[in-house]
Amino acid sequence: MKTGRKLCRTGILFLAAVSALCLLFSACAGSPGAKTAPQISELVIVHTNDHHGTLFPENDGAGGLAPRMTFLRKVRAEHKNVLLLDAGDLNTGGAVSNLFLAAPDIAGYTLAGYDAVAFGNHEFDRSLDTLTEQMDQAGFEWLSANVVFADSGKPLGLPYLVRDFGSFRAGVLGLTTRRTVTADSPDKRLRFTDEIRAAQETVALLREKERCGVVIVLAHLGIVEEEPGQTTSVLLAENLSGVDLIVDGHSHTVFAEPLVVNGIPIVSAGEKGKLAGLGILEIRDGYAADFRWNAVEISADVFPPDGEMDALLAPYAEAAAETLQQVVMTAASEFEFGDRLPRRQETAIGNLICDAQVWFARQLGLPVDFALCNGGNIRAALPAGAVTRENFLTALPFENPLYMVRMSGEDVAALFAFLGTVPQGSGAFPQVSAEVQLTLSFDGEGKPAGVSGVTVHGVPVDPERDYWIAVNGYLALGGDGYSVFTRSLETVNTFTGVNDAVLQYAAQLPQPVRPETDGRMLIRMQ
Numbered sequence: 001m002k003t004g005r006k007l008c009r010t011g012i013l014f015l016a017a018v019s020a021l022c023l024l025f026s027a028c029a030g031s032p033g034a035k036t037a038p039q040i041s042e043l044v045i046v047h048t049n050d051h052h053g054t055l056f057p058e059n060d061g062a063g064g065l066a067p068r069m070t071f072l073r074k075v076r077a078e079h080k081n082v083l084l085l086d087a088g089d090l091n092t093g094g095a096v097s098n099l100f101l102a103a104p105d106i107a108g109y110t111l112a113g114y115d116a117v118a119f120g121n122h123e124f125d126r127s128l129d130t131l132t133e134q135m136d137q138a139g140f141e142w143l144s145a146n147v148v149f150a151d152s153g154k155p156l157g158l159p160y161l162v163r164d165f166g167s168f169r170a171g172v173l174g175l176t177t178r179r180t181v182t183a184d185s186p187d188k189r190l191r192f193t194d195e196i197r198a199a200q201e202t203v204a205l206l207r208e209k210e211r212c213g214v215v216i217v218l219a220h221l222g223i224v225e226e227e228p229g230q231t232t233s234v235l236l237a238e239n240l241s242g243v244d245l246i247v248d249g250h251s252h253t254v255f256a257e258p259l260v261v262n263g264i265p266i267v268s269a270g271e272k273g274k275l276a277g278l279g280i281l282e283i284r285d286g287y288a289a290d291f292r293w294n295a296v297e298i299s300a301d302v303f304p305p306d307g308e309m310d311a312l313l314a315p316y317a318e319a320a321a322e323t324l325q326q327v328v329m330t331a332a333s334e335f336e337f338g339d340r341l342p343r344r345q346e347t348a349i350g351n352l353i354c355d356a357q358v359w360f361a362r363q364l365g366l367p368v369d370f371a372l373c374n375g376g377n378i379r380a381a382l383p384a385g386a387v388t389r390e391n392f393l394t395a396l397p398f399e400n401p402l403y404m405v406r407m408s409g410e411d412v413a414a415l416f417a418f419l420g421t422v423p424q425g426s427g428a429f430p431q432v433s434a435e436v437q438l439t440l441s442f443d444g445e446g447k448p449a450g451v452s453g454v455t456v457h458g459v460p461v462d463p464e465r466d467y468w469i470a471v472n473g474y475l476a477l478g479g480d481g482y483s484v485f486t487r488s489l490e491t492v493n494t495f496t497g498v499n500d501a502v503l504q505y506a507a508q509l510p511q512p513v514r515p516e517t518d519g520r521m522l523i524r525m526q
Contacts, residue, residue: 038284041167043214044079045279046072047269049087049249052122052379053097053397054272055104055313057300059383062274065108065313066305068298071276072112073306081165084113085172087249087268088120088220091134093379095393096320101130103137104316110139111312116161118174119144120220120249121184125398128187143174143218146198150191159202162210168286170214171206175199177221177250179230182481183376183427185474195221195231196239203242213286215243222251223259223268226426227481237261244281244288252340258293265291273298324390328503332512335382337395342375343429345523348515349378349395350431356505357402357470357498358433364494366404370435370456371470372415373498374480376427382515389503396499403476406490409463413454415484416461420451428480432521433470439522449526472498 048068057064076082090109091102109117119142123131135142135157142157149156160173177183178192186192199217206212217240221233233248238261248268254275258265269277275295282290335349342350350373357371380395407415416438422428424446432438435457441449454461461467466489471482473493478486494501506513 039167039286041165041283042079042081043165043168043170043281043283043288044075044082045085045216045245045247045277045281046075046082047085047087047247047267047277047279048273048275049220049247049269050089050120050252050271051086051105051273052089052093052271053091053102053105054094055097055108056094056317058272058274061299061301063272063298064300064305065105065112065273066309067300067303068273068276069108069112069306069309070303071296071298074303075278076113083163083170083172083216084115085216085218085247086114086117087218087247088118088174088176089122089249090117090120092122092125093272093394093397095324095390095397096316098393098397098399099320099324100316101126102134104313106134106137107312108309110137111309114140115163116141116143116172116174116218118142118218118220118249119147119157119176121177121180124180124184124186124190128189143172144176145173145202146178146193146195147176148191148193150189156190159198160206160210162206162212168213168283169211170216171210171212172216172218173199173202173206175217175219175221175236177231179226182227182479185477185479195219196236199236199240199243203240207242214281214283214288217243217246219246220249223248223253223266224251224425226423226428233266234259234261237264237266240264245279245291247277255295258291265293267293269295320390324388324393326389327386328389328392329387329506329509330512331382331384331387332514334384335395335515337378337381340375340425342378342431343426344375344424346517346519346521347378347431348517349382350375351434351517351520352506352513352515353378353396353498353502354431354433356502358435359505360402360494360496360501361404361468361470363504366492366494367468368404368470369467371433372436372475373431373472374427374475374482375429375431376480377472377474377498378431387506392503392506393499396502398472398474398499400472400474400498402494402496402498402501403471403473404492404494405469405471405476405485405488407467407469407485407488409461409465409467411484411487412456412467412469413461413463415469415482416451416454418482418484421448422481423448426480428482430521434518434520437520439524441524441526443526453522
């Protein structure tokens with residue numbers, strides 16, 4: 001009995017001790033310096049950019065909205081918190097998309113469940129009324145913190161988007177390159193403000209007012225500086241704090257891994273939906289703590305096309321087929337585009353286009369000395385064999401009328417001098433007609449180092465005479481830095497699209513047409 005009583009007493013003392021310890025630990029847990037297990041979750045960011053009207057897989061099977069949809073369904077089945085973003089240039093590219101003013105693309109993005117798309121520069125290729133209609137059609141938000149109405153300062157779309165995931169809040173802000181003003185022809189009612197200042201102000205707002213633990217910038221800025229002073233995503237990151245991720249578009253850059261600048265990862269997914277970026281932010285106690293990322297190849301071989309997306313797009317393709325599948329010419333071999341070659345050197349497709357501009361002007365009985373186009377106006381190759389109307393309208397997607405511009409000899413000399421300042425890779429890089437001969441020089445770092453050997457019809461430019469030049473309407477109005485054209489003595493709009501002029505020219509050439517370069521534009525590396 002004594003033993004029993006002793007054991008009982010010992011047990012009581014033990015329980016009392018345990019209770020005391022529990023109270024102690026409880027008190028410690030509630031004290032300011034206590035450590036508790038962090039609340040961990042994740043945010044999955046799927047992103048694309050520079051879609052450019054690419055509704056269907058390319059000839060190599062890459063891309064297409066239906067395979068992309070299959071991939072997205074897989075991601076959503078495996079992850080709870082998903083943001084689906086696009087960094088801009090939804091518009092302008094594929095012939096079917098262009099024919100329907102991107103209506104099928106917007107319907108497809110809505111079906112896919114995109115949260116937001118940043119305004120890219122090519123969203124401004126058409127009228128503001130068309131863009132406003134596109135915004136009304138969309139089941140997602142259009143974002144830009146730096147595109148506003150000039151008279152009121154109110155944003156065109158939304159400056160940012162906030163998503164509440166329960167244990168954390170994520171803010172996404174959009175930015176649009178100010179180069180849109182010179183690279184495109186946006187409506188004069190719009191103003192493009194400083195990207196860095198707009199980002200800094202919006203990040204502060206998201207952190208302080210909106211209480212976002214995660215901040216993402218959806219930036220249609222690009223990685224490559226196309227002109228001096230341009231704000232790239234790299235420059236943006238150097239001037240920002242409080243940002244967890246920059247999703248970039250505009251330069252069509254393919255990343256093998258994130259580019260980390262000032263502690264901020266920058267990612268991009270190439271172009272035309274051939275890749276999708278898949279990023280995972282680890283969230284601890286409501287804030288981003290770690291980031292993993294990879295680019296996923298999108299193709300029908302990897303992701304079988306989604307039936308619902310196919311059914312959505314099929315009526316558009318069927319309605320366009322009769323017009324777009326008309327064969328215009330036969331090509332002996334491919335008119336190459338490569339890695340945007342018309343922005344770097346003389347190309348057969350550039351020669352075809354510029355020679356077509358001269359031919360069409362003469363068909364109209366108009367005087368013409370030579371033609372010029374910007375490499376950024378060319379967007380795809382022309383395939384070997386039967387070349388359809390769709391192929392041409394994919395290579396030349398812009399609704400650009402052909403203009404005839406009369407210039408003084410002095411301004412023509414200034415035009416060629418300007419060509420000597422354009423860097424390789426820029427959309428302003430020239431292609432010229434057969435009447436022109438010139439040499440463009442670049443230094444060891446690839447920077448422009450001037451122009452030489454300029455002749456028109458085999459002789460140097462005469463400052464005492466006038467010249468008629470065939471150019472697209474975008475350049476005639478001073479786009480891509482070609483402000484010299486705004487000093488023209490006379491301007492004539494032919495009211496025929498450059499792409500239509502090229503179609504007519506190609507159809508009357510002896511078939512098959514051979515892609516040729518003839519040394520009209522030489523590149524010299526110093």
